[in-house]
Amino acid sequence: MKFLKKIIPIFILVLASCSDEQDFSQAKDLEVTTDLSGPILSVEVPEDIFNSDTFIPQEVNFDGFQTSLFSERVVSGVINFEVNNTTSKELDLTVNFLNDSGVIIDYKIISIDAAPPEQIVLDSLVYDDSNIEILKSISSISVSVENNGDTTSVSTIDDPKLTFQSSGSFKLELLE
Amino acid sequence: MRSIYLSILVFFTVCFSVFSQNKQLLYGFNEVPQSLLLNPGASTNFKWYAGVPILSGVSFQAGVTGITSNDLFAVDGVDFNTKFRENVIYGMNAKDELSGTYQIELFNVGFRGKNNPDNFYSFGAYNEGDAIGYYFEDYALLAYEGNTDNIGKRFDLSDLKTRGEIVNVYHFGINKKVSNELDLGFRAKIYSSILNFSSTNNNGYFITTEGENNLLKTTLVADLEINTSGIIELKEAIDNDESVTDIITKRALFGGDLGIGFDLGFTYKIDRQTYITGSLLDIGFISHTNDLRTYSLKGNASSEGIEVVLPDDLGSGSDEWRELVDDLESLVPYEESAKKYITFRPTKLYASIGHDFGDVVDSRQACNCTTKPGGSFADNIYKNSVGGQLYVINRPRGPQAALTGFYQHRFGHIMSLKATYTVDKYSFTNLGLGGSLQAGPINMYLMADNLLGYSNLANSNYASVLFGINIISWGKK
Numbered sequence: 244m245k246f247l248k249k250i251i252p253i254f255i256l257v258l259a260s261c262s263d264e265q266d267f268s269q270a271k272d273l274e275v276t277t278d279l280s281g282p283i284l285s286v287e288v289p290e291d292i293f294n295s296d297t298f299i300p301q302e303v304n305f306d307g308f309q310t311s312l313f314s315e316r317v318v319s320g321v322i323n324f325e326v327n328n329t330t331s332k333e334l335d336l337t338v339n340f341l342n343d344s345g346v347i348i349d350y351k352i353i354s355i356d357a358a359p360p361e362q363i364v365l366d367s368l369v370y371d372d373s374n375i376e377i378l379k380s381i382s383s384i385s386v387s388v389e390n391n392g393d394t395t396s397v398s399t400i401d402d403p404k405l406t407f408q409s410s411g412s413f414k415l416e417l418l419e
Numbered sequence: 420m421r422s423i424y425l426s427i428l429v430f431f432t433v434c435f436s437v438f439s440q441n442k443q444l445l446y447g448f449n450e451v452p453q454s455l456l457l458n459p460g461a462s463t464n465f466k467w468y469a470g471v472p473i474l475s476g477v478s479f480q481a482g483v484t485g486i487t488s489n490d491l492f493a494v495d496g497v498d499f500n501t502k503f504r505e506n507v508i509y510g511m512n513a514k515d516e517l518s519g520t521y522q523i524e525l526f527n528v529g530f531r532g533k534n535n536p537d538n539f540y541s542f543g544a545y546n547e548g549d550a551i552g553y554y555f556e557d558y559a560l561l562a563y564e565g566n567t568d569n570i571g572k573r574f575d576l577s578d579l580k581t582r583g584e585i586v587n588v589y590h591f592g593i594n595k596k597v598s599n600e601l602d603l604g605f606r607a608k609i610y611s612s613i614l615n616f617s618s619t620n621n622n623g624y625f626i627t628t629e630g631e632n633n634l635l636k637t638t639l640v641a642d643l644e645i646n647t648s649g650i651i652e653l654k655e656a657i658d659n660d661e662s663v664t665d666i667i668t669k670r671a672l673f674g675g676d677l678g679i680g681f682d683l684g685f686t687y688k689i690d691r692q693t694y695i696t697g698s699l700l701d702i703g704f705i706s707h708t709n710d711l712r713t714y715s716l717k718g719n720a721s722s723e724g725i726e727v728v729l730p731d732d733l734g735s736g737s738d739e740w741r742e743l744v745d746d747l748e749s750l751v752p753y754e755e756s757a758k759k760y761i762t763f764r765p766t767k768l769y770a771s772i773g774h775d776f777g778d779v780v781d782s783r784q785a786c787n788c789t790t791k792p793g794g795s796f797a798d799n800i801y802k803n804s805v806g807g808q809l810y811v812i813n814r815p816r817g818p819q820a821a822l823t824g825f826y827q828h829r830f831g832h833i834m835s836l837k838a839t840y841t842v843d844k845y846s847f848t849n850l851g852l853g854g855s856l857q858a859g860p861i862n863m864y865l866m867a868d869n870l871l872g873y874s875n876l877a878n879s880n881y882a883s884v885l886f887g888i889n890i891i892s893w894g895k896k
Contacts, residue, residue: 262876265492269499278565282724285633292729301732303725303739325634377427386727410634412567 276318283322283409287385288335290330290403294392300387302341305389313415314379319371320413328355328362329400332392335395336407339385340377347385349377355405357399434436441810442478443823443839444853444866445885446769447696450835451855452529452863452889455541457769458698459592459604460684463539466894467530468862475887476524476545482881484845485515485554488562491877500567508563511554512814513578518551525587525885537596541606544590546671548697549765550583553816566627566637576623576641580815584762586705587671592682602686604698610678610705610764613670614649617762619815633723641751644715646760648676648707678705680764692775692801701764711757720749766813773806773825775799780829802829833857839868845880862889 286301308314326336333356339391349368356362370378386407397403446457452468453476454461468474490506491499527543557574566572592606623641632637649670656663670677680703688694715809725739779802808823821843839851851868865886872879 261874263489263878264494265488265877266494267492269502271494272499273503274500275563277562278567279564280567280570280627280635281637282630282633282635282722282729284725285630285723286727286729287632288729301727303727303731305740306740307726323634406632408633410631415565417562 248342252408260280273418274416276414276416278412278414280410280412283411284384284407285384286407287405287408288388288405290332290398293330293332293334293388293392294394294397295404300385302383302385304383306382308378308381310415316380316415316417317375318414318416319369319375320378320411321370322368322409322411324351324353324364324366324368325408326353326355326364326366328364329358329398330403330405331357331396331398333357333381334392334405335389336405337385337387337389338407338409339387340381341383341385342380343382345383348380349374357392358400358403437718440822441812441841441843442866442883442885442893443808443810443821443825443841444851444868446808446810446839447771447773447804447806447825448827448837448853448855448864448866450829450857451862451887452527452541452891453524453864453887454467455529455592455594455604456527456545456606456682457589458686459594459606459682460602460686460698461594461696462596462605462686462694463529463594464893465529465531465539466892468528468891470524470527470543470687471888471890473523475527475889476522476885477887478520478883478885479524480521480881480883481519482845483515483517484880485511487878487880489875493877494784504563508559511556513554513556513575514813515554516551516816517554518549520547520549521746523548523695527889540592541594544569544587546587547883548583548585549583551814552581552583553578555579561625568623570627570629572626574625574641576625577621579621579643580619582617582619582704582762582815583611584617585613587611587613588614590682598685600688602733604682604684606684608680608682608701608703609673610680610703611671611673612649612678612705612707613667614647614653615676615705615762615785616645616647616650617760618643618645620644622787626687630723632682632726636721636723639717639751640667640719641716643717644713644767645802646758646849647712647714648829649710649839651712652710676705676707676709678764679703684769689750689888691799693773694775695772696770697770700767700769702766703764704761705764706759708759708763711759713758713760714754715750716753717754720750722747757827763813768811769808771806773804775801775804777802780831803827837866841868860890860892862891863887 282305328334336353338351339347342348351366351368353364353366354365388405442457445451445454449461450466450712491502496634523546525544525546529539529541532538532540557578557579561574589609590606592604594602594604596602621643622641627635627637651761652666656666671736680701682698682700684698686694701880725743780802804827806825808825810821811813811818821841823839823841825837825839827835827837835855837853841849848871849869850871852870853866855862855864867884869879869882872882
């Protein structure tokens with residue numbers, strides 16, 4: 244029994260746990276801002292369209308920036324453009340961003356020389372605290388091209404065309 | 420969203436762990452009747468026992484690997500975001516897990532056969548909850564970093580693996596002394612599930628690459644499914660401030676999803692003092708047919724955004740955004756349905772080899788008589804036992820094993836202590852201690868492992884405690 248009287252308190256002491264001080268309220272400080280990228284719009288225009296007078300500005304509906312999942316969390320971003328010209332024409336490409344009322348709220352004009360050789364122009368639009376509301380209001384995108392060259396020549400490059408490509412990278416606050 | 424994150428954090432850190440329901444202290448601790456639940460073929464010398472309802476067997480285990488509470492919540496002046504980034508996002512991987520389990524015996528009774536004293540019967544019921552979730556590494560990385568700086572990285576959607584349930588188990592077991600050397604045991608079980616969720620066979624990936632017709636291309640290949648049963652009705656009752664007691668009681672009493680299973684076990688005495696034991700537990704399944712809800716996301720899709728090729732698409736007048744979204748949703752549809760499913764119980768294997776030595780403790784049996792020739796020498800109980808144990812459990816990412824060395828000392832019939840040292844993939848410093856105290860017919864036991872972790876629980880990866888009270892009779896001598 245003497246042994247029991249010794250061993251039981253030891254056993255209880257061992258089980259009586261200690262712990263460093265913990266502050267679980269720190270979890271409220273967690274901030275998560277993720278950086279997501281994706282494709283937006285691509286337009287391909289063969290050269291023969293520029294040799295006629297039928298080209299019309301192409302407008303597409305794009306509600307991606309207005310979805311609540313995006314618009315309520317986006318804090319900044321950049322829209323990247325790449326224009327590739329293998330036609331024999333010097334071209335001015337205009338990208339217009341329109342709101343729900345069809346009003347142009349932002350735009351980018353990209354001038355590109357005639358090919359050959361193949362011409363590539365990179366450009367971008369940056370959105371931050373000062374203009375993020377513009378991004379959130381975009382409802383459609385219009386792409387138009389002005390031919391500053393002739394309407395008869397044909398490029399010596401195979402399958403001559405103008406391609407417009409775009410993507411976006413945006414910082415989204417998942418937790419703030 | 421914040422509440423979800425907080426819930427995850429709390430789940431990760433407050434739930435210290437059980438790695439895998441390993442009850443290495445109770446296994447082979449034959450002074451405690453509950454050892455029969457871990458090995459129905461354990462050597463017994465009780466005439467009868469009865470557990471104190473609700474208090475005969477209570478155990479809690481919880482654990483997490485890859486992180487401790489201290490890593491995140493210590494009052495150390497380090498910014499929480501820094502700790503979260505270093506310890507969770509870049510400190511854990513898909514093999515890390517958090518798990519927890521509890522078991523509460525509702526009742527447990529055992530008695531020796533009148534006509535055949537070599538048979539010992541036991542029956543009872545217990546309520547058990549068990550959950551395991553692996554760290555969803557690539558989901559967390561995608562949410563935390565995004566894909567902008569991860570072009571070309573394949574985010575693995577199979578990182579979502581989780582399973583959990585609350586179930587009532589009704590059991591009846593028979594333990595038979597086949598010979599002086601061999602005891603065999605079998606236990607039949609009926610499972611009455613109260614709730615279950617399971618999502619263990621997910622596959623797929625999300626990747627962003629350079630596009631062919633645009634700057635970027637995103638690809639989603641998904642084969643994701645989460646099965647639940649018994650959750651929707653409870654959630655609706657809680658949302659409507661209605662009582663859930665009736666629902667739970669009904670399900671606990673065979674009114675929910677049912678399943679069957681069994682345990683097997685043996686003890687074989689190699690000589691008077693050396694023995695081997697083994698058991699297979701919870702070989703069974705539950706068929707989920709009530710209050711079902713299945714969430715699935717299955718399909719393949721790639722997108723380079725809206726593509727306009729002139730002159731074909733010239734002034735088409737269509738809603739290109741809507742078409743894009745509709746196409747993606749049709750290629751990778753999210754669906755909610757009610758699909759019957761089966762879950763297999765997490766089967767466990769125990770095995771041990773042990774050697775008894777020291778003085779013989781007088782038998783507490785009414786007599787050392789037996790129907791077997793050669794007398795009952797094999798029932799001798801020695802003051803000391805030493806040996807090793809193996810434990811394996813089937814988990815969603817494959818079997819997990821643990822090796823235990825043990826020493827048990829008996830202080831006459833009054834008290835028995837068992838000390839263990841366990842090694843598994845999570846810890847090399849797991850020391851455990853269990854004691855059983857016999858005060859007249861009253862038996863009390865208390866066991867805890869990972870004792871070193873108790874010196875600073877916040878820095879421990881897991882903890883487990885089990886205790887109980889029984890009334891035991893060995894008959895009149």
